[in-house]
Structure formats: C-alpha cells, structure tokens
Amino acid sequence: MRALLSRAAILLILAEIASGCGGQQTDPVGGALTTVVITPSTATLFTIAPGNTVMLSVVPKDQNGNTVTGAGAPTFSSENSAIATISNDGMVTAVAAGTAKITATLTAGGVTKEGIIGVTAQVVPMTGAVTAPHLAYSPTIIDVQAGGTVGWTNGIIAHTVTFTTAGAPESAAEFQDGSISRAFPTHGNFAYHCTIHPEMAGLVRVH
Numbered sequence: 001m002r003a004l005l006s007r008a009a010i011l012l013i014l015a016e017i018a019s020g021c022g023g024q025q026t027d028p029v030g031g032a033l034t035t036v037v038i039t040p041s042t043a044t045l046f047t048i049a050p051g052n053t054v055m056l057s058v059v060p061k062d063q064n065g066n067t068v069t070g071a072g073a074p075t076f077s078s079e080n081s082a083i084a085t086i087s088n089d090g091m092v093t094a095v096a097a098g099t100a101k102i103t104a105t106l107t108a109g110g111v112t113k114e115g116i117i118g119v120t121a122q123v124v125p126m127t128g129a130v131t132a133p134h135l136a137y138s139p140t141i142i143d144v145q146a147g148g149t150v151g152w153t154n155g156i157i158a159h160t161v162t163f164t165t166a167g168a169p170e171s172a173a174e175f176q177d178g179s180i181s182r183a184f185p186t187h188g189n190f191a192y193h194c195t196i197h198p199e200m201a202g203l204v205r206v207h
Contacts, residue, residue, distance in 0.1 A: 012041040033071065033108040035114030044120045045084070045094035046143065048207040049170075050189070058104045058115065069109035075177025078102055085120045094121035124207040127151070132159050132194075137202040144184060146206050151181040159194040168192070 039057040046052050056076075060068040076086040079101040086102050087094050105117045128150040130140040135157070142150055152161050158176035163169065168190040169182040182207045186189065194200040 030202045031066055031068065033060050033068050033106065033111040033113050034063045035061045036074070036104055036106050036113045037061055038102075038104050038115045038117045040117070042118050042120075043092060044122065045092070046124050046207060047094050047096055047121050048145070050126050050205055050207065051143065052094045052121075054092050056086075056092060056102070056104065056117070058090065058106065060108050060113070067094055068108045071106050072116055074104045074106045076102065076104055092119055094119070097121055097123045124148075128204075129153070130202065131155075132157065132200070135163055135197050136200055137194075140201070141203045141205060143205045143207060146187050147183070148206070149183045150182050150204055151179050153179040158196065159200065160196060161192050162195050163190055163192045165192075182201050 004168070037059045039059070040054065043054045045054060058074040060071040074090070076088065076090060078084055078086045080098070081095070083094070083096055083098040083100040084102065085095060087132050090104070092102060098121055100121070102117050102119055106113055124143050124145045126145050126148040128144045128148070130137050130139065130142055130150060130152045132138070132154050144150055152172065154176050156176060158174045160174050161172040161180065163171050164175050165188070167185065167186060167188060171192070172180045172182070174196060184204060187206050190204040190206065192202050192204070
C-alpha cells in the first residue's frame, strides 16, 4: 500500500509541476522589428560606369539580432538625388560628385523602422599610378577616364606590363628602376600581368 501511495504521490507532484508550467510548452514569442540593416553599410562609387552602381540588401532585425519574418518590402529614398539616385528595388546610381544619404524604410508587425547609409560619389581621375614594391602591383585595380594615362614604376626588381585584353595599349617589356606610362583612349577593362612573375596581375578600368 505504501508503494502505491508513493507512486500516487509522485504522479501528483508531476501533475502539479506541469500545471505550474502552464500544462504545455508554448512557442517563444517572436521579436519586434528593432533595426533595419543595410548591406553594404557604406558605398563609394564613381560617377561614370563601371563602378557607378551598387545593389543594396535590406534585412529587418529584432532586439536580439535575429531576422524578423513577415516584413513588407522596403521603400527607399535619397537625401540628394542630384548626387545619387535609388531605384524601387534598391539599386543606387551615382550621378555627380558629392555625398548623399540613402534611407530604407521597413514595416513589420505594425512597427516601422529606418536604416541609413552614406554614399560617396567621386569623379574618375584622368591619371593613375601603379608601383611594384614587391611581387605585386599596387593598386591591383586602377581607374581612369577614357583618354587618361596610367604610369607604372618599378624598383630594383624588373617586371613587365603585358596586356592580355584586346584593344589595350602596347605592352611594356622588362624594365627596372624606372617608369613607363600608357594612354587609354577607349572605355573598357584591360587586364595585364608580369611575364617574369606570373603571380603578378592587374587591371585598368577605363570609364
């Protein structure tokens, strides 16, 4: 009889525990919209293609940093459309040199929040300079306007500037302790490398 009572007591205790916990497990309450995260967080663009646009990604987050589901599509606005415009789907396009703020607005669960990023638009330079301090071109990618020039400077290690893209200017043979320059009259992306050190590669983007 004592064993039966003990079993009954145990069952009673378990029932009380379940009752105190609500009797059943419930799903956790989802977080509220707290922040609007925009990627990239900043953007530096040129005023002439290529490199004059960027697509924004917008993600709603709750107070714990989790993605909020059920949010509507974001709406966008530009603080200064004379500097940078924004399309309905989040494509930023640089128009003129300067800075502008882009705002993305989202609503979820009756809560509306905004995210803001800064955009810098810059004019493509007419000249560019590349050095080879070690076994690499620096910078790897150089941007100039059509009709501009790029100069390469080598130190004690000899390198070539050998173009592999059709329409590129004449390649430069091996040289050291000096500089060479080339003009780029037409738009395009012109890849080059060093034939002595194949791991060295660069790109001229002509806007």
